[in-house]
Amino acid sequence: MCTTCGCGHGQTRIDGVATRAPASAAGFRHADAAVAMLNLGAMHRHAAAHAHESPLGAVHDPATGAERIVAIEQDILGRNNAVAARNRRYFAQRGILALNLMSSPGSGKTTLLVRTIDALKARVPIAVVEGDQQTSLDADRIRATGAKAVQVNTGKGCHLDADMVERALATLAPAEASVVLIENVGNLVCPAAFDLGEAQKVVILSVTEGDDKPLKYPDMFHAADLMVINKVDLLPYVDFSVDAAVANARRIRPGLPALTVSARSGEGFADWIAWVVRQRVDAVEARPGAADASRALAAGQALDGAAAVSSR
Amino acid sequence: MHEVALAEGMMRIVADAAARCEAARVSTVWVELGALAHVEPQALRFCFDAVARGTVAEGAALEILTTPGVAWCMPCGTQVALARLGDACPECGSHQLQVLAGEEMRVKEIGIA
Numbered sequence: 085m086c087t088t089c090g091c092g093h094g095q096t097r098i099d100g101v102a103t104r105a106p107a108s109a110a111g112f113r114h115a116d117a118a119v120a121m122l123n124l125g126a127m128h129r130h131a132a133a134h135a136h137e138s139p140l141g142a143v144h145d146p147a148t149g150a151e152r153i154v155a156i157e158q159d160i161l162g163r164n165n166a167v168a169a170r171n172r173r174y175f176a177q178r179g180i181l182a183l184n185l186m187s188s189p190g191s192g193k194t195t196l197l198v199r200t201i202d203a204l205k206a207r208v209p210i211a212v213v214e215g216d217q218q219t220s221l222d223a224d225r226i227r228a229t230g231a232k233a234v235q236v237n238t239g240k241g242c243h244l245d246a247d248m249v250e251r252a253l254a255t256l257a258p259a260e261a262s263v264v265l266i267e268n269v270g271n272l273v274c275p276a277a278f279d280l281g282e283a284q285k286v287v288i289l290s291v292t293e294g295d296d297k298p299l300k301y302p303d304m305f306h307a308a309d310l311m312v313i314n315k316v317d318l319l320p321y322v323d324f325s326v327d328a329a330v331a332n333a334r335r336i337r338p339g340l341p342a343l344t345v346s347a348r349s350g351e352g353f354a355d356w357i358a359w360v361v362r363q364r365v366d367a368v369e370a371r372p373g374a375a376d377a378s379r380a381l382a383a384g385q386a387l388d389g390a391a392a393v394s395s396r
Numbered sequence: 397m398h399e400v401a402l403a404e405g406m407m408r409i410v411a412d413a414a415a416r417c418e419a420a421r422v423s424t425v426w427v428e429l430g431a432l433a434h435v436e437p438q439a440l441r442f443c444f445d446a447v448a449r450g451t452v453a454e455g456a457a458l459e460i461l462t463t464p465g466v467a468w469c470m471p472c473g474t475q476v477a478l479a480r481l482g483d484a485c486p487e488c489g490s491h492q493l494q495v496l497a498g499e500e501m502r503v504k505e506i507g508i509a
Contacts, residue, residue: 160405160501274398277434302481335491
């Protein structure tokens with residue numbers, strides 16, 4: 085800290101839940117420019133030629149004294165998070181359940197989606213945002229089910245962001261009280277950092293990938309609200325322990341709910357569909373002005389969803 | 397390599413602030429990265445240098461302040477330090493930990509000329 089003016093970092097104190105406020109409050113106290121704390125971009129002038137240490141130890145050179153420090157205090161993901169909040173409002177106002185499905189490439193996300201749509205489409209409108217670097221192969225597979233789908237090609241990008249989803253929604257125009265399934269770019273790292281405005285993040289782990297993945301890619305499992313272990317029909321042929329995978333995931337995210345399914349054989353699919361239907365009931369009931377009618381609708385569809393699964 | 401997207405986010409914040417201040421040049425950018433934040437600092441440096449090229453922040457020094465990870469240990473009922481996701485409570489060895497701090501990614505301030 086500067087002993088002349090009191091400015092500087094290194095004063096960050098973490099005080100329980102308030103993770104950011106202490107840093108911003110302590111970081112920029114400045115005797116001759118207290119207003120710097122009040123306005124974004126307000127000037128924090130170092131007019132006096134006092135040699136001093138900058139926040140991180142770099143020297144504010146008094147000889148060149150022209151450098152001014154401007155307080156910013158903005159989240160790097162702030163813009164994404166603002167758009168995600170807008171998406172979340174969009175979904176909430178329409179009683180739409182939005183799920184962000186994330187996994188490595190080849191975990192069976194699209195197969196899981198296709199089977200999910202087949203199980204639900206007669207009762208619940210479903211729309212899909214497909215994220216891939218290139219091609220519309222996945223959106224084509226989804227459209228073949230009859231569901232609406234928009235393909236987002238990220239080009240060199242490794243993840244979907246909230247802005248891409250907002251633009252996709254403008255094209256997709258999902259129905260009220262529908263389910264929007266967002267299939268993120270196949271990648272167990274980058275998508276975890278970006279809020280899209282979804283209600284829940286679902287991470288899909290296939291048994292061919294190894295039960296230690298949660299430990300190797302903790303950010304993804306830390307961000308997840310549900311883990312779906314897919315391809316369990318292959319368990320006899322691979323060294324994968326479901327118990328170990330779940331235990332590893334819960335080392336990263338205590339209490340993380342987990343389901344085991346095979347999108348190919350249908351094993352365990354009833355539990356997955358029941359989970360989706362439960363989330364959707366919550367989304368419909370949370371809609372502003374949701375009345376008895378929508379509750380009845382949701383309840384009816386919950387029954388229908390269960391029936392669809394039990395018939396498999 | 398989502399650090400490209402993060403660097404672009406940083407650059408937008410820095411450019412906006414520099415424009416508000418009518419700065420000719422940004423000499424230093426201070427960012428705060430939590431120890432548990434979803435970012436690789438070296439990759440962020442590389443990407444920031446790349447996205448800053450041709451902008452008001454070209455060649456700016458990137459100063460990274462790492463803030464510690466903090467979790468609430470449920471069995472201990474207290475706050476503990478957490479260096480990495482997946483680590484156990486240093487007191488009791490439990491993984492029943494809820495992250496309280498250390499996921500920050502913020503532009504703190506910039507030095508302008």
